[in-house]
Amino acid sequence: MKKGLGVFLALVLLLSGLTPLATAESGGLSGTITFLSGETDEEQVLVTRAVIAAFEKENPNCKIELVLAGMDDREESIMADLYAGAPVDLITVDVESIGTYANAGILYPLDDLIQEIGEDDFIQGSRLQVNGHDYGFPYAGCSMMMYVRNDLLEAAGLKVPTTWSELLEVAKALTKDGVYGCCLPAGQNNATTLWANMFINMAGGNVCGTDLQPTLDTEPVRKALQFYKDLAQYCPEGISSYGYGDQITAFCSGKASITFYQGRVIARVFSEAPDLLDRYGVYEIPTCDDGAPLQFSSYNYYALGANTQNPELAKAFLKYLCTGQNAANFALSAPGHITPSLHSVKNLLTDIVKTSTEPILAKSAEKILFSFDHAAGEKGFNESANAGGVTGTTFTRNGILNTNYSYVRQYNILSGMVQQVLLNNVAPQEAAAAAQAQFVEVLEDLQ
């Protein structure tokens, strides 16, 4: 399967002749920059290397040093460079960190690059501005969707759930014969934090208000915890150590009938569990019965260090990498998981996906296109980066970045709350109140 995809990509690259939307200025660009990339899957690495090779060919005096690292390693790397006073060039930054980095003044403003590409080309919600400036270039999005085993659903005579209460009923009905109705992460990790944040938002609340102060001792949080608890009954016992990847394992092994995840599952089912190909569907996440009708999409960003030695080269390469055919190829390396952040790229991709005969694209075309639209949709909300955007049954993209989010991760405030409810049988009200107290204390200590 992967070999086929590789051949396909090679063909695409060949046919497109690697013409970017706008030619990079080859005259006058020189030097070396490091490119710290977090996209470490084989297919993505191959595409990235191909693009670098082509760029270096067009700009002979330039060298792009590719460094691959997962999120923790990347942070370490950046911190070490800052500490030692070494220049930081192109880096990958997650949505939760970009506000913090920008506020600390370690990023290079990319306003001119954004203007060059055109503000309108950016899909709504992809740009994140700090103090009126763009410090990150959104290069890929992903959106959280619900995966459902249609065959099992039909066999039980049920419809696809669209609300939390419906989901609970469906999950209950599907939990039988060694198969679980649903799968959630509940380990002490970032996945649980993210899922909890999502549910809190959907229930109509926020982790932090517009003043960046915690708002955990509120009704939406209690509702979200209760939902977590109710749904966990229909999940495997092992969820108390589950992280991201375990969701995929559960779904692809056929042991869980429903799961929430980003688009990566589409590619994974194709390569790991092809017998499930025609038996599952991709849908919007069920919304809370009296909460905000939200769906979730977020973007990953490339950023430039403020002390970089060669901003011109970095910006030129960034443009080369993230627009046109190159960006499309990159998105195709993880079909459905990486959604485009530019309208132009999205149109390009839609055409390719619709007309391709490549097996994975042909067979999963509607699911992939669904993920594109889902990510770009009106209901899309950037949960972990936002503060105070949800009120009751509505939400606004208020552009306030939650720079206190890193403490949520470090002190496991949300994941601890969930685990208290699930493992220690603590009542949601108490758990929420305890988490609020913990968060407040952490912030006070920082003064």
Next chain:
Amino acid sequence: MRVRENYLPPTTALGRSDRRLGILLVLPVVFFMLVLVAYPLVNLITLSVQNYNMLSQKSRFVGLTNFIRVLSGGDFWQSLLRTLIYSLGSLIPCSVLGTLFAVLLNKDIPGRSFVRSFVIFPYIMPMVVTCAIFRYMLNDLVGILDHYAVVLGLAPRTLNLFGRYDLAMPGVIAVSVWKYSPMIMIAVLGKLQTISGDYYEAAQVDGANQWQQFWHITFPFILPPLIVVMLMRFIFLFNKWDIIYMLTGGGPLNATATLPMVLYSEAFSSYNLGKAAAIGVMMFVILLICSRFYYKLNEVAEKRL
């Protein structure tokens, strides 16, 4: 004949030139330690009395505030306890098993050289892969080890080793013991191979059985390097965080959150290098106390010998 282990070298009759030679020989070590460790240590202490933000690189002197904050937070003592449980809980089985395997592999078995090299494998395997594989094998849905645990009757439906509050630490310890027993085994083997066979022959003539031979001949010989390696490994395990982080992330509910992990998250999630340095200094002090304890113990043991 028992070899007397002495760490205090006796003076030789050769005098001053000897002393110079002695100093010359340790110069390389001193160089390394001064340049590569002393400077960072000084740096560390300097950092610990500052409020240093890794991102903005702004710092200001705050005296002992970091230390007070760390010590008064309830987390510190609990994390310390967990760290001790982890390090001692891994060290003791590692040492016992390592010694046992060394003795076993010192005997005449076919393919001994192969076996000796094979059993080093856990130690060689890259940490990230070890943790990934063990997590996968212990997954409650598709894990083969979890499956066997249920078959063997260890748990009704799933062992859920890393997901249960009471089993997470033993689980992490078990993986550490698997990984690090070879370390002890190698060190002990290094000494075992130099024990002359005459002792054992004499003992057998005297009618001693295996256990007596071990206790009266083997054990005293291997005890000195064994104790050294145990001390080293204790320090190593005390500072270890990556294996725990990759297996459980510190959970569930902080069941496996040890001091090094707190340090790490302080540095890289809060970007508060000053506080992390304070934790580092405290860990250093604790280990210093432990090592002084060890020296005392060693002196007592030597007097006995």
Next chain:
Amino acid sequence: MTLSHRTVLHKAILYGVVLLLVVVALFPLAWAIFGSLKTSQELYNFPYNLLPQAPTLNNYNMLLSLSNFFRSFTNTFFTSVAATALSLLVACLSGYSLTRFAFPGSKLLKRLILDTYMIPSILLVLPIYSILTKLNLRDNLMAYTLMVTSTTLPFCVWLMTSYFAGVSMSFEEAAMIDGCSRFKAFYKVVVPQLTPAIIATGIQAFILVWNDLMYAKILLSSEENRTLSLVISSMFAQEQVYPWGVILAGTVVATVPVLLMFIFGVDKLIGGWSEGGVKG
């Protein structure tokens, strides 16, 4: 039970335990070897088949195309050998000095060496990186080798000191009285007794450097300087979603040559590691 029966029983138990030991130590390697030869579809099958039904070298191909694997292999190899050699040399010199001479501060020095081992490596690596950056030596393999030696040194020094102390000085003194120089006495008398110890310490140092991740992550960046552990860990992204095939192939390449080296190479080096020892 007659004596021969008991011996047979003992042997059986011995072999049984050793076999169990080998299985427990090696089963992940077995999984890695077989898994690296499977297609991605087979890898995620449950219930589980150990052996690949349709073995393929695809994962190894992918591994090669993903990174300059040979280069990182040689990088790691040379770094490990150099660091081990340096550590052993310094450790032996120090071990000899600390046990055979009395000079003021020798005891204190020993304790200081141990103390330096206690500092968590994260907090060591940042200032070291700082120094290297100022010296313009970041991303330099030689500098990295030197720095990583400092992680193995305290351990090696202490261990060698302990082994040295276990060799009675009376042999050397006798040899010196007979007219040997100090070094000749050392060479002829002490080294043979210490060979297994040197090997044992060397193995531990080698593996420590081979698997070093923290220092490599921070001190090295360019592709041509990467080490094996960097390459392998770079395949693990944040999401805990692993490309198992390539990872297992990487594991095989990162561990099997080292094992083979220990089995055959070390034997040849001194002919002592696998022999020696006693029946007992």
